[in-house]
Amino acid sequence: MRMHYILILIVLFVFWLLLSGHYVALILAFGVISALLVTYFLVRMDKVDKEPVIFRPGFAALHYFGWLMWQVVLSNIDVARRIWNPRLPIRPQWQRLDIKVSTPMEKTLYANSITLTPGTLTTNVKKDHFMIHSLDPDGIEELRKGEMEARIRRIGV
Amino acid sequence: MSLLIEVLSAAFLLTGGFLCITGGVGMLRMPDFFSRVHAAGVTETLAAPLLLFGLLLQMEWSLEMVKVIMILIFILATNPTATQAMAKAALNGNQKPLVADETDTRGEGSSNS
Numbered sequence: 001m002r003m004h005y006i007l008i009l010i011v012l013f014v015f016w017l018l019l020s021g022h023y024v025a026l027i028l029a030f031g032v033i034s035a036l037l038v039t040y041f042l043v044r045m046d047k048v049d050k051e052p053v054i055f056r057p058g059f060a061a062l063h064y065f066g067w068l069m070w071q072v073v074l075s076n077i078d079v080a081r082r083i084w085n086p087r088l089p090i091r092p093q094w095q096r097l098d099i100k101v102s103t104p105m106e107k108t109l110y111a112n113s114i115t116l117t118p119g120t121l122t123t124n125v126k127k128d129h130f131m132i133h134s135l136d137p138d139g140i141e142e143l144r145k146g147e148m149e150a151r152i153r154r155i156g157v
Numbered sequence: 158m159s160l161l162i163e164v165l166s167a168a169f170l171l172t173g174g175f176l177c178i179t180g181g182v183g184m185l186r187m188p189d190f191f192s193r194v195h196a197a198g199v200t201e202t203l204a205a206p207l208l209l210f211g212l213l214l215q216m217e218w219s220l221e222m223v224k225v226i227m228i229l230i231f232i233l234a235t236n237p238t239a240t241q242a243m244a245k246a247a248l249n250g251n252q253k254p255l256v257a258d259e260t261d262t263r264g265e266g267s268s269n270s
Contacts, residue, residue: 018227021220076203079195080176083183091257092192115237118198121191122237123244123254133191133244133254 009039060155075117093134169211176204189255190247201236
């Protein structure tokens with residue numbers, strides 16, 4: 001667990017370095033102090049909610065995000081075509097989508113991925129299902145096929 | 158080479174700009190709150206990244222590039238969260254989504270709002 005926080009400290013400091021771009025001793029010291037302070041807060045908050053979130057984006061996660069970006073492009077094209085079509089071919093749906101993912105991380109990732117692709121929108125996250133608003137029945141059908149869900153389960157977070 | 162980058166950058170910027178307009182037109186054409194959210198999504202999820210990519214191609218190697226990439230990541234990470242918060246707020250405010258009648262043929266389900 002200690003390694004986990006040291007890693008967070010390092011990541012925070014690198015992030016700070018990239019944002020600041022100043023490499024003077026005094027300023028660097030401020031950076032170290034703020035990174036330490038944030039890590040300290042994090043340790044305390046993890047003690048309260050007792051579920052520290054450990055997310056290490058590995059190759060599988062990167063592969064998923066690549067795939068997700070491609071899906072975002074495809075669904076954007078679809079929505080843009082519907083918008084410019086003079087007949088406005090939309091059939092909005094608001095339906096229940098049963099889910100197989102169970103861990104909070106997987107559910108978060110799944111719900112956010114659905115919302116990120118235009119045309120589908122997660123309105124509620126419940127224990128065993130989401131409520132999905134979709135611009136077209138095809139959007140929900142696509143989700144029911146479960147490709148996105150299977151890919152998220154394959155990352156295994 | 159630099160001409161190629163220039164053209165590519167212009168293509169990204171133009172497509173991004175066009176998609177911004179698309180999002181705006183969608184906001185005006187869509188019948189209810191929830192379908193407008195989808196139109197707004199076009200602006201955020203594809204138009205903004207395309208604009209940023211277009212800008213990235215024109216930049217010189219510097220720390221600023223990292224910052225633009227960070228902006229990109231933050232837009233993509235916060236968009237679903239904000240959208241979900243809005244949808245939830247709308248539902249809590251008794252905005253019920255407009256749902257197309259199942260018997261409607263494609264393309265006629267939206268105009269009667």
